[in-house]
Amino acid sequence: MKENSSYKTLAEIINSSHNILLFPHINIDGDAMGSSVAMCIALRNMGKEAYILLEDEISDNLLFLDDGYVTRDQNIISNPDLTICIDCGETSRFPKRADKFFTGKVTMCIDHHGTSEGIADYNIIEPDAAATGELVYGLLKVMDIEFNKEISNSLFTSITMDTGNFQYANTTSKSHQIVAALYKHGLESNKVSINIYENNSWAKIQTEAIVLAGTEFVLDGKIAIAKVTADILKKTGCKMNETESIVTILRSISGVEIAALVKEDGQKKTRVSLRSKKYANVAKTAVALGGGGHVKAAGCTIDKNIDEAAEIIKKELIKEIKRHNGN
Amino acid sequence: MKENSSYKTLAEIINSSHNILLFPHINIDGDAMGSSVAMCIALRNMGKEAYILLEDEISDNLLFLDDGYVTRDQNIISNPDLTICIDCGETSRFPKRADKFFTGKVTMCIDHHGTSEGIADYNIIEPDAAATGELVYGLLKVMDIEFNKEISNSLFTSITMDTGNFQYANTTSKSHQIVAALYKHGLESNKVSINIYENNSWAKIQTEAIVLAGTEFVLDGKIAIAKVTADILKKTGCKMNETESIVTILRSISGVEIAALVKEDGQKKTRVSLRSKKYANVAKTAVALGGGGHVKAAGCTIDKNIDEAAEIIKKELIKEIKRHNGN
Numbered sequence: 001m002k003e004n005s006s007y008k009t010l011a012e013i014i015n016s017s018h019n020i021l022l023f024p025h026i027n028i029d030g031d032a033m034g035s036s037v038a039m040c041i042a043l044r045n046m047g048k049e050a051y052i053l054l055e056d057e058i059s060d061n062l063l064f065l066d067d068g069y070v071t072r073d074q075n076i077i078s079n080p081d082l083t084i085c086i087d088c089g090e091t092s093r094f095p096k097r098a099d100k101f102f103t104g105k106v107t108m109c110i111d112h113h114g115t116s117e118g119i120a121d122y123n124i125i126e127p128d129a130a131a132t133g134e135l136v137y138g139l140l141k142v143m144d145i146e147f148n149k150e151i152s153n154s155l156f157t158s159i160t161m162d163t164g165n166f167q168y169a170n171t172t173s174k175s176h177q178i179v180a181a182l183y184k185h186g187l188e189s190n191k192v193s194i195n196i197y198e199n200n201s202w203a204k205i206q207t208e209a210i211v212l213a214g215t216e217f218v219l220d221g222k223i224a225i226a227k228v229t230a231d232i233l234k235k236t237g238c239k240m241n242e243t244e245s246i247v248t249i250l251r252s253i254s255g256v257e258i259a260a261l262v263k264e265d266g267q268k269k270t271r272v273s274l275r276s277k278k279y280a281n282v283a284k285t286a287v288a289l290g291g292g293g294h295v296k297a298a299g300c301t302i303d304k305n306i307d308e309a310a311e312i313i314k315k316e317l318i319k320e321i322k323r324h325n326g327n
Numbered sequence: 328m329k330e331n332s333s334y335k336t337l338a339e340i341i342n343s344s345h346n347i348l349l350f351p352h353i354n355i356d357g358d359a360m361g362s363s364v365a366m367c368i369a370l371r372n373m374g375k376e377a378y379i380l381l382e383d384e385i386s387d388n389l390l391f392l393d394d395g396y397v398t399r400d401q402n403i404i405s406n407p408d409l410t411i412c413i414d415c416g417e418t419s420r421f422p423k424r425a426d427k428f429f430t431g432k433v434t435m436c437i438d439h440h441g442t443s444e445g446i447a448d449y450n451i452i453e454p455d456a457a458a459t460g461e462l463v464y465g466l467l468k469v470m471d472i473e474f475n476k477e478i479s480n481s482l483f484t485s486i487t488m489d490t491g492n493f494q495y496a497n498t499t500s501k502s503h504q505i506v507a508a509l510y511k512h513g514l515e516s517n518k519v520s521i522n523i524y525e526n527n528s529w530a531k532i533q534t535e536a537i538v539l540a541g542t543e544f545v546l547d548g549k550i551a552i553a554k555v556t557a558d559i560l561k562k563t564g565c566k567m568n569e570t571e572s573i574v575t576i577l578r579s580i581s582g583v584e585i586a587a588l589v590k591e592d593g594q595k596k597t598r599v600s601l602r603s604k605k606y607a608n609v610a611k612t613a614v615a616l617g618g619g620g621h622v623k624a625a626g627c628t629i630d631k632n633i634d635e636a637a638e639i640i641k642k643e644l645i646k647e648i649k650r651h652n653g654n
Contacts, residue, residue, distance in 0.1 A: 165492035166506070167520035173510035176503040179493070183500035193494035198579045198604055202548075205580060209536035221529075252525040253532060277525055 002118035007142040010122055013106055014043070014143065017081035020050045023101050025088035027241070028054065030161025030196065032087035033062045035110070035132040038154035039086065040069040042145045051076055055096040059241045064195040065154055074100050084108040087132040089116025089125060090292075110135050114283075115292045130170040133158025137178050149186030156187050157196060164248070169296065200242075207238040211246050211261075221255040222325075223317050227306055228263040240265065244273065251275040258282060258317050262310045270302045270309035274317075279324050285316045329445035334469040337449055340433055341370070341470065344408035347377045350428050352415035354568070355381065357488025357523065359414035360389045362437070362459040365481035366413065367396040369472045378403055382423040386568045391522045392481055401427050411435040414459040416443025416452060417619075437462050441610075442619045457497040460485025464505050476513035483514050484523060491575070496623065527569075534565040538573050538588075548582040549652075550644050554633055555590040567592065571600060578602040585609060585644050589637045597629045597636035601644075606651050612643045 014020070020043055024032035036052045043050035052070045074097065083104030089111040091098035101107060109120035112135060114127040129135055133155045140151070159179060163171040179187070207228070215226045228243045240263060250259035258280050263271040272289070274282035276296045283298040289312070291300025302309040341347070347370055351359035363379045370377035378398045385393065401424070410431030416438040418425035428434060436447035439462060441454040456462055460482045467478070486506060490498040506514070534555070542553045555570045567590060577586035585607050590598040599616070601609035603623045610625040616639070618627025629636040 160493065164520075165494060166487065167492060167517065167524065169517035171516055173507045176507035176510070180500045180503035180507060183503070189498055190494065190496035193491075194604060197494065198583075199581050200579045201581055202544075205539055205576065209540055212532055213536055215532075217529075249532065252527045254526050254528055256525075277521060 002123055004124050004126070005122040007124065007139050010108060010110075010124060010139060011143045013082065013108065013122060014048075015046075017106065018048055019077045019080045020048050020082045020084065021077055021080045021100070021104065022050065022052045023083060023085040023088070023094050023097055024052065024054070025085075025093035026056050026095070028056075028058055028062065029087075030062060031131045031133055031158045033058065033065055034154040034156070034158030034161070035136045036086045037065045037069055038133065038136050038140065038151045038158070039084070039110075041148075041151050041154065042140050042143065045145070045148075046143075049077065053097055053100065055094065057241070059239075060201075061196050061199045062157070064192075065157060067150070080104045082106050082108060084110060085120065086110050086136070087112070089113060089119055089123070091119065110139065113292075114294070115287075128172075130168070130172060130175045131159045131162035133162070134174065134178055147182070147185035149188065152182040152185045152187040153192050156182055156189055156192055160189075160193070161196065170294075201238065203236045203238040204242040207232060207236045207243060208246055208249065210236070211243070212249060215250065217256075218314060219318060219321055221253070222257045222321050223260065223314070224250045224253055224256045224258075225260045225262060225310060225314060225317075226250055227310060228261065229306060230264045247273045247275050251277055257321060260310075260313050260317060262306055262313060264306040265301070267305060268303050270304060270306045271299065272302060272309065272313050273299045274313075280320050282317075282320070285313075285320050288316060289313070329450055331451050331453070332449040334451065334466050337435060337437075337451060337466060338470045340409065340435065340449060341375075342373075344433065345375055346404045346407045347375050347409045347411065348404055348407045348427070348431070349377065349379045350410060350412040350415070350421050350424055351379060351381070352412075352420035353383050353422070355383075355385055355389065356414075357389060358458045358460055358485045360385065360392055361481045361483070361485030361488070362463045363413045364392045364396055365460065365463050365467065365478045365485070366411070366437075368475075368478050368481065369467050369470065372472070372475075373470075376404065380424055380427065382421065384568070387528075388523050388526045389484070391519075392484060394477070407431045409433050409435060411437060412447065413437050413463070414439070416440060416446055416450070418446065437466065440619075441621070442614075455499075457495070457499060457502045458486045458489035460489070461502065461505055474509070474512035476515065479509040479512045479514040480519050483509055483516055483519055487516075487520070488523065497621075528565065530563045530565040531569040534559060534563045534570060535573055535576065537563070538570070539576060542577065544583075545641060546645060546648055548580070549584045549648050550587065550641070551577045551580055551583045551585075552587045552589060552637060552641060552644075553577055554637060555588065556633060557591045574600045574602050578604055584648060587637075587640050587644060589633055589640060591633040592628075594632060595630050597631060597633045598626065599629060599636065599640050600626045601640075607647050609644075609647070612640075612647050615643060616640070 024036045107120040109123040112129040116125045247261035259275045261273040276282045286298035286300045289300040351363045434447040436450040439456040443452045574588035586602045588600040613625035613627045616627040
């Protein structure tokens with residue numbers, strides 16, 4: 001991996017660029033969205049022309065952050081002075097926008113994933129940061145940006161979602177210090193939290209109940225696997241991207257070390273979300289199956305039907321548990 | 328209400344007391360438990376004889392904090408120099424221990440509930456604090472206590488649970504500043520969070536699914552009411568005190584302003600937990616029915632069977648919603 005550039009270098013390049021496109025990853029999550037929106041607001045407040053370029057949909061609970069920042073029009077800026085990939089550092093995380101990314105006269109990457117490849121001219125990749133939002137906070141400070149309510153709400157979204165509300169092992173004193181500071185700039189943490197977490201469709205709640213009822217426990221309950229089938233979604237009217245939280249509920253069950261949520265995304269396409277609790281490394285399993293992620297939260301896509309994919313993942317997870325517990 | 332004493336006054340009284348009993352409220356929650364344990368550790372480290380006196384059970388997910396601090400033996404200290412009620416300030420919140428509380432040569436109250444009555448000789452009641460844990464943190468600082476891992480984990484439990492993981496409207500910059508500081512004293516936030524939140528019995532998860540499936544929506548979904556019956560608990564093997572989180576899930580449904588969880592606790596005894604999202608005041612409803620709590624989180628007990636109680640609560644909640652929205 002390339003050596004990181006300094007925050008000061010990035011600040012100088014941003015300062016001298018006029019047209020800027022931001023590239024968060026596909027299946028945009030709170031960290032990618034919050035970081036990108038905070039950056040976009042800051043850039044526009046500096047007088048730049050800036051957009052967040054997407055290739056897919058935003059889940060309903062993050063839409064409140066988009067106040068005209070997001071576009072899917074790759075021609076909105078034809079020759080960007082600067083392109084920045086945010087919360088991702090591999091082209092597989094923005095596949096349909098990869099060519100556009102490299103049209104940037106200068107390219108930049110701001111990311112906290114250990115799998116980030118240093119693909120840009122200038123990279124800040126800090127795997128120890130709980131969220132990319134923490135890096136954007138640091139960069140905006142160096143850029144001497146005036147923080148406001150919207151930037152604060154965006155960065156809070158970023159940090160609270162990627163730390164699992166300050167519960168995950170990635171959370172540090174710094175995460176809390178940043179949020180403490182955001183309150184001084186107008187952070188509306190309750191309003192943001194209601195938007196993010198208290199906006200569940202009844203269809204989602206019903207789906208959770210049905211999917212959880214079908215949970216399969218393996219190895220004395222150390223592994224919990226549940227399936228989101230197309231039939232269930234059809235019955236409840238729930239969208240696939242509303243089912244992600246089920247894997248967290250699965251992991252919350254006493255004795256479960258690894259939770260797997262297996263989602264039918266076509267006859268021969270199954271998405272898998274993996275979470276571990278204390279000692280297992282699900283990034284290892286995900287990478288072995290062509291995916292990626294963090295030690296305790298990872299995912300992959302398997303080109304098999306849901307039942308076949310569930311069997312494959314089960315075997316891999318048994319191996320991962322046995323690696324720690326012996327046979 | 329009596330005027331608050333100063334932290335310095337409390338510190339001096341504690342300093343000159345030797346035998347001290349702590350009185351958290353019945354149905355002990357994370358804040359009451361975390362605050363009491365932190366205080367008990369600090370007192371013992373000062374060489375005091377100190378215990379947390381309880382009259383009922385501790386839910387499984389908080390047991391990890393008790394390292395020999397809790398007793399139910401009212402005779403463990405016969406003539407306490409000092410008694411402190413923590414996270415409560417009305418004798419109805421420690422009914423079977425109220426007489427014992429007043430045997431203290433000096434009595435003290437540390438609480439953040441607006442309903443706290445100032446019953447003690449010395450009171451620190453701060454309704455603007457997110458958690459009593461924040462007050463105990465402040466007091467321990469004034470007492471110049473050396474913080475350690477156990478105190479930090481206890482106070483984190485307190486603050487994270489009473490702020491709904493830093494999501495509720497009571498959360499302030501100070502809540503985050505305190506937690507940021509606790510990391511410097513060895514806080515194990517992930518370990519604590521796993522203990523608190525990822526220790527759910529499978530019976531609990533099944534019960535949630537069954538109870539949620541029976542949700543009744545009133546006033547175009549502004550009110551959601553669900554019932555935990557004795558039959559459901561018998562079927563799943565779930566304990567009553569494991570069902571509290573259901574009310575939070577109910578509130579998280581899009582469009583729901585008030586969530587009510589109605590729990591069968593006997594043929595003529597129904598417990599009610601209320602939560603509001605944005606504008607409704609459920610403390611008002613709870614107080615009208617003989618209970619209490621905060622604006623967005625309150626509760627009461629109704630001496631009726633579960634179906635009758637549900638009807639009573641429904642009528643009251645409709646009134647509360649209409650008070651805001653007109654007829």
